[in-house]
Amino acid sequence: MPIFEYRCDHCGHRFEAIVLNGKQPELCPACEHPELRKQISTFAAHAGGSAVAAAPGACGSCGDPRGPGSCRMH
Known part of the structure; x- marks a missing residue:
């Protein structure tokens, strides 16, 4: 069902x-x-499953707060 936002x-x-x-x-x-x-509003989509994606960390992929190159993975 279409849901719209109004003001x-x-x-x-x-x-x-x-x-x-x-x-x-x-x-x-x-x-x-x-x-x-x-x-104007955005839409929300829900895919099956219960996994929640974690936000990327400081270096963009591993999450090391010291920044890019600190974890030696990148």
Whole structure:
């Protein structure tokens, strides 16, 4: 289901809404004002599995905090 992010021009409230058949929300859920603006948002994808990728360390691959060349792998 497509989920879009919106921002109310009246009160500034940000919210997400499921949009089915192109029917967008008509009112802000916080103040019930009709002036809504669709926001640019990123999407999230989930692949099967439970592994979590670690962020690269200081040298970019091994994670040695002393920097590039310190671990003698690079």
